[in-house]
Amino acid sequence: MVKHQVLFSEERIAERVQQIGAQLNQDYAGKELDVICILKGSVIFAADLVRRITVPVRLHFLQISSYGDDVESSGTINLRFSSVTEDLVNRNVLVVEDILDTGITMDYLLKQLREENPASLRICVLLDKPSRRKIGVKADYVGFEIEDHFAIGYGLDYQELGRSLRYIAVLDPSEYEKGT
Ligand code: PRP
Numbered sequence: 001m002v003k004h005q006v007l008f009s010e011e012r013i014a015e016r017v018q019q020i021g022a023q024l025n026q027d028y029a030g031k032e033l034d035v036i037c038i039l040k041g042s043v044i045f046a047a048d049l050v051r052r053i054t055v056p057v058r059l060h061f062l063q064i065s066s067y068g069d070d071v072e073s074s075g076t077i078n079l080r081f082s083s084v085t086e087d088l089v090n091r092n093v094l095v096v097e098d099i100l101d102t103g104i105t106m107d108y109l110l111k112q113l114r115e116e117n118p119a120s121l122r123i124c125v126l127l128d129k130p131s132r133r134k135i136g137v138k139a140d141y142v143g144f145e146i147e148d149h150f151a152i153g154y155g156l157d158y159q160e161l162g163r164s165l166r167y168i169a170v171l172d173p174s175e176y177e178k179g180t
Contacts, residue, residue, distance in 0.1 A: 001161070001162070002140070002152070002171060002172070002175045003174060003175055004152060004153075004162070004171050004172055005170050005171035005172070006168075006169050007060075007106055007132050007149070007151065007167075007169055007170050008144060008167060008168040009041060010082075010167050013048075013143070013167065013168065014048070015141050017045070017048045017052060017143070020052070020124065020141050021051075021052025021143065022052070022142070024049075024053055024055075024124075025039075025052075025053060025054050027028045027068045028055045028092060028110065029055065029132055030055075031055060031092050032057070032058070032091070032092065032116075033056070033057050033058070033092050033094055034057075034058045034059055034060060034091040034092060034093045034094070035049075035053075035059050035060065035096055036060045036061070036062055036084065036096065037059065037060065037061050037062075037076075037096050038061075038062055038063070038095065038096065038105075038109070039061055039064075039081065040155070040157070040163065041097070041099065041155045041156050042065065042096045042098040042126065043096030043163075044155040044156055044163070045065070045126045045143070045154065045166060046059075046096040049104060049129065050097065058091075060082075060084045060086075061081070061082070061083040062082050062083070062084065063080040063081035063082075064077060064078065064080065064105060064107070064109065064147075065077075065078050065145065066078070066095055066104060066105055068153060073084070076125070077104065082085060085115070088116035088118045089116060089117045090117070090118070091118050092119050092121045092122075093116075093121045094122050094123075094124055095109060095113070095119040095125050097123065097124070097125045097126070097131065097139075098125070098155050098156050099125060099126065099128075099156065100123070100125040100139050100142075101129050101132045101133075102123075102132055102133060102135065102139065103133050103134060103135035103136065103137035104133040104135055106123060106135075106136060106137045106142055107135045107137050110145060123137070123139040123140070123141070124139065124140065124141035124142075125139040125143065126143040126144070126154070126155070127142075127145075128142045128143075128144070128146070129145075129146055129147070129148060129164075131147065131148050132148055136147055143166050149152045149170040150171040150176065151164070151170060151171070152165065152168075152169055152170075153167050153169045153173050154166065154168045155166065156168070158171050158175065158176075160175055165173070167172035
């Protein structure tokens with residue numbers, strides 16, 4: 001495994017996911033929720049989060065990618081897969097992402113989803129890196145705000161590895177400085 005240091009333990013993540021779930025239950029009381037899990041990074045967060053939500057949930061998946069195997073966003077968005085076969089008109093849509101970095105991906109997603117005329121459209125991210133923002137996107141629900149670290153674990157990868165770690169960690173910079 002690549003060198004890394006734990007940033008948020010499994011217990012800390014579980015506690016935060018439970019808190020966000022409670023907030024969602026309050027905010028969407030009496031409503032139904034359409035959760036859109038953005039693959040691949042948010043799959044573990046979304047799986048844990050939806051099980052904390054007590055209002056009725058429909059679960060959808062979208063795969064979108066801008067990073068490839070790089071540590072920096074390429075800035076080019078690719079929509080690779082969508083399980084959204086239903087109409088989102090008048091639905092309460094919650095986009096669940098692992099990380100909000102430059103905001104380029106989320107800005108693209110929001111533009112696409114607004115065209116569906118949902119009743120509401122909100123964003124829930126596990127990690128927020130506000131210092132990296134290039135487009136003014138704000139998340140409605142944030143797990144943890146972090147510095148400009150490359151995070152892995154709990155769904156997040158470095159070159160496709162590390163997603164299955166039970167905690168969130170910071171990748172040691174020596175890993176991506178290798179060969180540069
Ligand atoms: C990551 C992450 C977001 C995006 C955020 O996806 O899941 O979708 O980058 O970056 P931005 O705010 O700078 O646009 P990635 O391309 O790594 O795909 P993955 O989730 O499949 O690992």
